Amino acid sequence: MPSWALGIDLGGTNIKIAVVDELKGILFEDTQPTDAAAGPEGVVRQLAFMADAIYQRAAEALDTGFFAGIGLGAPGAVDAEKGTLSYPPNLPGWGRYDLRDQLQMRLEQAHGLRSVVIIENDANAAAYGEAIFGGGNAFRDFMLVTLGTGVGGGIILDRKLYRGPSGTAGEIGFMIIDFEGESVHAGIRGTIEGLIGKERIVELACSPEMGASRSPRLNELCSRDFSHLSPRHLEQAAKEGDAAALRTWERIGAILGVGLANITALMDIRKFVIGGGISAAGELIFKPAMMQLHRSTLPSMHDGLEIVPARLGNKAGIYGAAALCFNAAQSSNRDD
Amino acid sequence: MPSWALGIDLGGTNIKIAVVDELKGILFEDTQPTDAAAGPEGVVRQLAFMADAIYQRAAEALDTGFFAGIGLGAPGAVDAEKGTLSYPPNLPGWGRYDLRDQLQMRLEQAHGLRSVVIIENDANAAAYGEAIFGGGNAFRDFMLVTLGTGVGGGIILDRKLYRGPSGTAGEIGFMIIDFEGESVHAGIRGTIEGLIGKERIVELACSPEMGASRSPRLNELCSRDFSHLSPRHLEQAAKEGDAAALRTWERIGAILGVGLANITALMDIRKFVIGGGISAAGELIFKPAMMQLHRSTLPSMHDGLEIVPARLGNKAGIYGAAALCFNAAQSSNRDD
Numbered sequence: 258m259p260s261w262a263l264g265i266d267l268g269g270t271n272i273k274i275a276v277v278d279e280l281k282g283i284l285f286e287d288t289q290p291t292d293a294a295a296g297p298e299g300v301v302r303q304l305a306f307m308a309d310a311i312y313q314r315a316a317e318a319l320d321t322g323f324f325a326g327i328g329l330g331a332p333g334a335v336d337a338e339k340g341t342l343s344y345p346p347n348l349p350g351w352g353r354y355d356l357r358d359q360l361q362m363r364l365e366q367a368h369g370l371r372s373v374v375i376i377e378n379d380a381n382a383a384a385y386g387e388a389i390f391g392g393g394n395a396f397r398d399f400m401l402v403t404l405g406t407g408v409g410g411g412i413i414l415d416r417k418l419y420r421g422p423s424g425t426a427g428e429i430g431f432m433i434i435d436f437e438g439e440s441v442h443a444g445i446r447g448t449i450e451g452l453i454g455k456e457r458i459v460e461l462a463c464s465p466e467m468g469a470s471r472s473p474r475l476n477e478l479c480s481r482d483f484s485h486l487s488p489r490h491l492e493q494a495a496k497e498g499d500a501a502a503l504r505t506w507e508r509i510g511a512i513l514g515v516g517l518a519n520i521t522a523l524m525d526i527r528k529f530v531i532g533g534g535i536s537a538a539g540e541l542i543f544k545p546a547m548m549q550l551h552r553s554t555l556p557s558m559h560d561g562l563e564i565v566p567a568r569l570g571n572k573a574g575i576y577g578a579a580a581l582c583f584n585a586a587q588s589s590n591r592d593d
Numbered sequence: 594m595p596s597w598a599l600g601i602d603l604g605g606t607n608i609k610i611a612v613v614d615e616l617k618g619i620l621f622e623d624t625q626p627t628d629a630a631a632g633p634e635g636v637v638r639q640l641a642f643m644a645d646a647i648y649q650r651a652a653e654a655l656d657t658g659f660f661a662g663i664g665l666g667a668p669g670a671v672d673a674e675k676g677t678l679s680y681p682p683n684l685p686g687w688g689r690y691d692l693r694d695q696l697q698m699r700l701e702q703a704h705g706l707r708s709v710v711i712i713e714n715d716a717n718a719a720a721y722g723e724a725i726f727g728g729g730n731a732f733r734d735f736m737l738v739t740l741g742t743g744v745g746g747g748i749i750l751d752r753k754l755y756r757g758p759s760g761t762a763g764e765i766g767f768m769i770i771d772f773e774g775e776s777v778h779a780g781i782r783g784t785i786e787g788l789i790g791k792e793r794i795v796e797l798a799c800s801p802e803m804g805a806s807r808s809p810r811l812n813e814l815c816s817r818d819f820s821h822l823s824p825r826h827l828e829q830a831a832k833e834g835d836a837a838a839l840r841t842w843e844r845i846g847a848i849l850g851v852g853l854a855n856i857t858a859l860m861d862i863r864k865f866v867i868g869g870g871i872s873a874a875g876e877l878i879f880k881p882a883m884m885q886l887h888r889s890t891l892p893s894m895h896d897g898l899e900i901v902p903a904r905l906g907n908k909a910g911i912y913g914a915a916a917l918c919f920n921a922a923q924s925s926n927r928d929d
Contacts, residue, residue: 334893412859414758422734423897426860428858429859431890432858433854433855433889434771434772435770435771436848436851437774445854445890445891512772518767519768519859522764522766522767522768524859525761526758555764555779557761560759561759
């Protein structure tokens with residue numbers, strides 16, 4: 258019998274939760290606005306309530322003997338071993354908090370539900386989700402790179418999550434590729450996120466070099482107000498053949514490709530799964546990224562280079578959080 | 594009783610070999626010019642001859658029951674699992690060669706010596722040597738960065754060598770930090786090796802920005818012929834307070850620091866052991882590198898950052914190759 262688990266994505270805006278079957282994926286799910294104002298204790302109450310409700314619903318259809326536990330992905334610094342979450346962005350007033358143990362206790366005391374609880378950084382959970390259920394499934398080693406408001410990622414080595422010694426690995430957004438360049442982001446010069454984070458993409462398009470303002474189609478799409486220009490407009494225009502939009506995506510892809518080349522040089526990772534809202538532009542980014550990746554690596558490193566799209570969208574974190582429980586359940590089975 | 598092993602460093606110019614005791618380090622050693630003209634079979638004959646000779650000498654003093662094997666570090670792409678060495682630079686005509694099995698066979702057939710043989714890339718072997726016997730001994734996770742003609746490195750995670758999926762990990766020299774810069778090295782723009790490889794250091798010093806030609810002391814040291822200026826001269830002048838030389842080392846350190854910051858962001862590695870001939874400049878490089886490493890990383894990544902000198906010089910590879918045998922011997926003991 259396949260296991261099943263609960264996967265939770267704790268965000269500053271919403272809490273998403275789902276019942277995930279090891280083979281069939283998400284069976285049912287629920288979303289609620291995060292009661293962030295209630296502080297950590299309030300959020301734990303909310304999490305326990307949501308988890309118990311969806312667990313009871315699942316228990317009517319599934320064998321509870323195969324329940325593997327509850328996995329939770331959260332933003333910020335997670336110490337997976339100690340079960341703590343520190344200073345999550347968008348969750349004010351949390352500090353460093355014993356999220357795992359508090360949730361586990363609340364579930365048992367208020368709802369009578371005894372469960373393994375695993376917590377993980379959300380980018381890592383998403384990478385693990387793509388590894389088990391998504392675009393990285395065919396790869397033993399890969400990096401998930403998410404292109405969105407920020408640029409982030411998670412690393413899978415030998416089908417396991419690589420967290421790094423203190424759990425902060427995978428911050429490709431803070432990789433520097435233009436150390437004397439003009440862009441400064443979060444106080445650091447020339448980082449990938451400072452070059453192709455969501456807001457920079459529109460800025461880039463509007464630069465004289467890319468020339469969005471000279472494009473009739475882009476003028477039309479943003480109603481001549483370039484403060485309303487969005488990556489979606491750039492995607493649409495590029496697909497219609499607009500030169501300024503095409504140039505912009507080529508540039509974004511090339512910058513991404515330089516970052517990927519550095520990962521290949523340093524870690525010998527040659528498979529990249531690209532997710533996040535901006536990655537909807539697909540081949541507009543992937544093609545120039547792949548060309549640049551080849552140009553920016555030694556020929557001896559070209560074997561096996563691949564860039565593929567992520568497949569789980571914003572559900573990667575839920576999938577991954579649940580999948581971490583399957584893994585833990587299997588490990589403990591092996592110990593028996 | 595501590596184990597002992599043979600460590601070999603196979604270079605294009607010399608073969609260095611040593612008897613390494615698990616606790617006492619190198620007991621005795623030998624060096625011979627590599628008979629590169631004899632091709633792979635000839636070199637294997639030479640390696641087997643040297644290994645047997647030093648083994649016989651060791652066997653008079655040590656208990657052969659604690660002999661752990663022969664470890665060999667070689668330049669180029671090593672497949673440690675298959676035991677092959679591919680296209681080693683400075684060893685013409687090798688192609689892809691079954692070095693491990695050939696050496697093992699030759700040792701047994703020509704010398705009656707049965708031994709485990711392990712081969713490893715030389716930069717990886719050096720990193721492992723520093724991990725077990727040298728500057729990385731206190732660190733669970735670190736990267737060895739060697740500054741020399743080239744810039745290379747090896748990565749230790751959880752006290753084990755991180756080779757990467759195809760064995761090419763650790764190429765910090767090919768990390769790009771100035772993707773639109775002027776320097777192009779091995780066809781790639783803006784790499785660390787292209788910026789601070791040995792030859793670039795002198796070029797950098799002579800740039801108008803650094804101003805070596807305006808320094809009386811540097812003029813004196815190279816007898817007014819800047820084609821004879823060496824990193825050693827720059828080190829000496831800087832230690833005497835020469836402004837151009839100091840500026841040059843500061844710049845080199847800062848560039849190194851940017852590279853280290855990228856390693857911290859991506860892999861969460863926060864300990865760096867710096868070796869190679871250029872690292873003799875010591876604090877002249879380490880101090881600006883550390884300052885830049887702080888400037889180029891998020892405050893949340895500053896905990897535990899350290900830069901320390903390597904301690905084994907050009908013997909790191911011999912130490913590491915031998916140490917890989919201790920490790921293998923321990924693993925097989927555990928299997929018994």
